[in-house]
Amino acid sequence: MALIALQQIVDEIAAALTICIQxxxxxxxxxxxxxxxxxxxxxxxxxxxxTRKDQVxxxxxxxxxxxxxxxFILSGWEGSAADxxxxxxxxxxxxxLRLPTRNYYLCDNGYANAAxxxxxxxGVRYHLREWDLNPGGPQNIEELFNLKHSSARNVIERTFxxxxxxxxxxxxxxxxxxxxxxxxxxxxxxxHNLIRNEMPEDPFEHDLLDSCEAGVEAGVDCISTIESNVVxxxxxxxxxxxxxxEWMSVADRGYVPMMFFF
Numbered sequence: 001m002a003l004i005a006l007q008q009i010v011d012e013i014a015a016a017l018t019i020c021i022q023x024x025x026x027x028x029x030x031x032x033x034x035x036x037x038x039x040x041x042x043x044x045x046x047x048x049x050x051t052r053k054d055q056v057x058x059x060x061x062x063x064x065x066x067x068x069x070x071x072f073i074l075s076g077w078e079g080s081a082a083d084x085x086x087x088x089x090x091x092x093x094x095x096x097l098r099l100p101t102r103n104y105y106l107c108d109n110g111y112a113n114a115a116x117x118x119x120x121x122x123g124v125r126y127h128l129r130e131w132d133l134n135p136g137g138p139q140n141i142e143e144l145f146n147l148k149h150s151s152a153r154n155v156i157e158r159t160f161x162x163x164x165x166x167x168x169x170x171x172x173x174x175x176x177x178x179x180x181x182x183x184x185x186x187x188x189x190x191x192h193n194l195i196r197n198e199m200p201e202d203p204f205e206h207d208l209l210d211s212c213e214a215g216v217e218a219g220v221d222c223i224s225t226i227e228s229n230v231v232x233x234x235x236x237x238x239x240x241x242x243x244x245x246e247w248m249s250v251a252d253r254g255y256v257p258m259m260f261f262f
Contacts (some may be wrong), residue, residue, distance in 0.1 A: 005096070032061065032062065033107065039056060068159045069192075070192065084111050115232045124142045144247055
């Protein structure tokens, strides 16, 4: 198991998102998701590392900011582990994922709609490819929310995609032991961040398009559980309604934007 936390101090994020705080009272810190990295394990351990699609892999949890830089990585969980279980482990580790209250990450339906982790509405079209296959604007509040959510959360999928495009070892089974492989993944994530900082034009990012902070200040209350709750779901409904009302007011003026961001 390998872990690295590179979260920015939340006060810095808050300063850059003052307008968002005034409108929705919460701050989006980034987006999170899990990805599978193929590995080789002894025959008697394959069951633990086998995913639902019979892929022998480890489950890597990643969190990134809007600039496609990793701010947290947890690598080493078996491929059979549920995303929510991996996230719980990340939160409860001594140097794990930290999220002060009244902040949130965007995540998909593999996680719980719990305080600090905002997921889309279930049973409503969500992924951008679904909108491409079924053109037409959102038909209701939930569809609009999901489209905006998907557009913003897509940054973590593109970040993982860029990581794998750049380093081929992450696209095929490695002969290294699991603990070594996990450290290799962490190292590549650090190199990825360095490249994002130092290289304004990244040719691998164009290839990707063609083919498809440290700690939190002491004394800050952090989220320590990820249980679904009525209050958080109600806040999501309020946020979705305010987005829809704003969207409709723009539509009434004769212009309907089709790209949305949180």
